[in-house]
Amino acid sequence: MENKFSFGFQPYDDLPFSELYKYLGDSVMIDICTIFVCIFGLVANGIILRLLGFCTKRNPFTTYILNLTVSDFGFLLFLLHINIFVRxxxxxxxxxxxxxxxxxxxxxxxxxxxxxxxxxxxIDRCVAVFFPDWYCCHRSPNLPTALCAFIWVLLFLLCGIQLILFFTGADEYFDLTVYQYFVIACICLPLMTIATLTLFIKVSFKLQRHQRGKLLIVILLILLFSLLFSFLTNALSIAIYFNVVFDHLLDYMFLCGSLKSSINLLFFLLVGRWKVHRFQENAKVILQRVFKEEEPQHTIQTEL
Structure with missing residues (x-):
């Protein structure tokens, strides 16, 4: 039984040998690129996990980053397994x-x-920039932990229900993955797009140069690149769902997903070392410098 979001694992028996050889050759090349990106991303996210989890003092906002890193690490781990063993x-x-x-x-x-x-x-960064006083005084320090816990519990529950539907054969009639993609495409991406573009305009044209902290720049870069790859990934997923004929849709979707989940550490290192002349600093010192600016971000004053 294969639901529409089984990502197209299909046999190749119906293809002529010449087409099969070319198709598999192209697919293998894309898969190799994805595997290398996944390995790099696992190492990079592992570094962030170790530093944020054990070596850096955490604050409410780093809870989001820590959970995002866990999600990226898990995504890359499962994707690497699929590309090597399942393929x-x-x-x-x-x-x-x-x-x-x-x-x-x-x-x-x-x-x-x-x-x-x-x-x-x-949304959190938008509130911090546009309403700094309210953000500093009224935001609950336990809110990020509660939201992250709610996300994980909800998604694990949906995953368990979907597996039960698959095991009983009911997934042919009711597929929860469709609703997950619907929520991502129709709610998450529009909200993230509006918040990111608003934040980008504010940072570029409104905030004074000295108010553009490194943490704010890192988050903005992560959001912009994540938006780009998220739109590509979801567009390819929708194309697969509606059986659009295009070679290597699945391969390109996996490659976009791996890139989206592998680039966060680069942004932290590049922005953290910007205008710093000590080239021997390790990743721990750079991350500490970036997240140290979380407290000053509360006192950002907007330009009228």
Whole structure:
């Protein structure tokens, strides 16, 4: 049983040998690129996890970043597993079973959690910039933890229900993954787009140069690049759902997803070292410098 969001794991028996050879060759090249990106992203997100989890003093906002890093790490881990083991097995012995469905549902879970967290992060930064006094005085320090816990519980519950539907055969009639993509495409992406563009305009044209903290710049870069790859990933997912004929849709979707989840550390390092002449600093010092600006961000005064 294969639902529409099984990401197109299909046998290749109906293709002529010449077309099959070319198709698999192109697919393997894209998969190799995705695998290298996933490995890099796992190392990068692992560094952020270690530093934020054990080596850096946390504040309410870093809770969002920590959970986002966990989501990205999980997404890349499941995607790497799919690209290596499931792909090889699919070529040698085409099949679609419960194990594959578990992996794909976990992949969707981590992808969805990334989108929800990025939406909350974009809204949080907008509130911090536009209403700094209210943000400083009235924001609950436990709100990020509560929101992150709610996201994980909800998504794990949906994932478990979807697996039960698959196991009982009811997924042919009722597919929860459709609603997850609907929420991401129609709620999360529009909210994140509005918040990110508003924040970009504010940072570019309203805030004075000395008020543009490094943390704000890092978050804005993460949001802009995440928006780009999220639109591409969701557009390709919708194309797969509606059976649009285009070679390597699945491969390109996985590549876009891996890029989106692998670039955060680069932004932290690049922005954290900007205008700093000590080139021997390690990632811990750079992250501490970036997140140290979280407190001053509360006192940003807007230009009228």
């Amino acid at each position: 090889i097995r699919n070529v040698l012995m085409p099949s679609y079973d419960l194990y594959t469905d578990i992996l794909l549902n976990l992949l969707l879970l981590t992808h969805s959690s990334c989108q929800f967290l990025l939406t909350f992060i974009s």
